[in-house]
Amino acid sequence: MQAVQTSPYSTRTATERPSTGHYGKFITGPPNLNDTSLGKIPRIFVNTQGTKTDECHLLVYRALSASICLMVEGSYQLNLDFCRAVDQFLGPQLTVLASDMGEQYSKRLSNSGDSMKYIYFNHMNLAEKSSVHADVSKRAASTAIPPEIVKLMSDVQADLIMTGNDCELIVKGPGDFWVVGKKSDQRELYFVSQKSVNLIEVHEEVKKLCANHFSNIFFLD
Numbered sequence: 001m002q003a004v005q006t007s008p009y010s011t012r013t014a015t016e017r018p019s020t021g022h023y024g025k026f027i028t029g030p031p032n033l034n035d036t037s038l039g040k041i042p043r044i045f046v047n048t049q050g051t052k053t054d055e056c057h058l059l060v061y062r063a064l065s066a067s068i069c070l071m072v073e074g075s076y077q078l079n080l081d082f083c084r085a086v087d088q089f090l091g092p093q094l095t096v097l098a099s100d101m102g103e104q105y106s107k108r109l110s111n112s113g114d115s116m117k118y119i120y121f122n123h124m125n126l127a128e129k130s131s132v133h134a135d136v137s138k139r140a141a142s143t144a145i146p147p148e149i150v151k152l153m154s155d156v157q158a159d160l161i162m163t164g165n166d167c168e169l170i171v172k173g174p175g176d177f178w179v180v181g182k183k184s185d186q187r188e189l190y191f192v193s194q195k196s197v198n199l200i201e202v203h204e205e206v207k208k209l210c211a212n213h214f215s216n217i218f219f220l221d
Helices: 080-110 147-163 199-213
Strands: 002-006 024-028 043-047 053-063 066-073 117-122 128-130 167-172 177-184 187-194
Touching: 024 080, 053 080, 066 080, 147 167, 147 177, 147 187, 167 199, 177 199, 187 199
Parallel strands: none
Antiparallel strands: 002 066, 024 053, 043 053, 053 066, 117 128, 117 187, 167 177, 177 187
């Protein structure tokens, strides 16, 4: 059996621990380990020797927002006992790992020194990047944005689209909030900051954040 791990940074999303003692579950495989159904388990073909292609069962197991892909030899007859053993072994460990990674990622964000929060979206390839949603489950004060500022961001986005050109808009909102929108081709980038600063200082802070987080993405100045 081979395993490929992917680990999106996320913190715990449930308020109470399940009766199993962990948050692990199969994405492909048995939907309920107390049932008799193995569910849908896709078969894949993996080239491991350069010339030979091996057929494998693909089991995807997830705890919180961390996922592991398990490739089991196609000749092996999968059964519920095997899946239960995987669940008992991976569930607790992956739950702890995902939670720890999420907490470390949140600490790194809070210590990064960036007073601005940002949302980036590319309409061409659907790529997205956000520091606003980094810790949605905890609703930390450092990332929470008031509803009226969210509405202001929406208005800025509507204005950017209406112009039809590549441009930058900077808007002063209530409570020392600043909202900045940048549009270049089909890429959009929005910043939110709450600081008692002037227009020039906001513009300089945007340039600094772009250099730190979006140096490989072209935006017109």
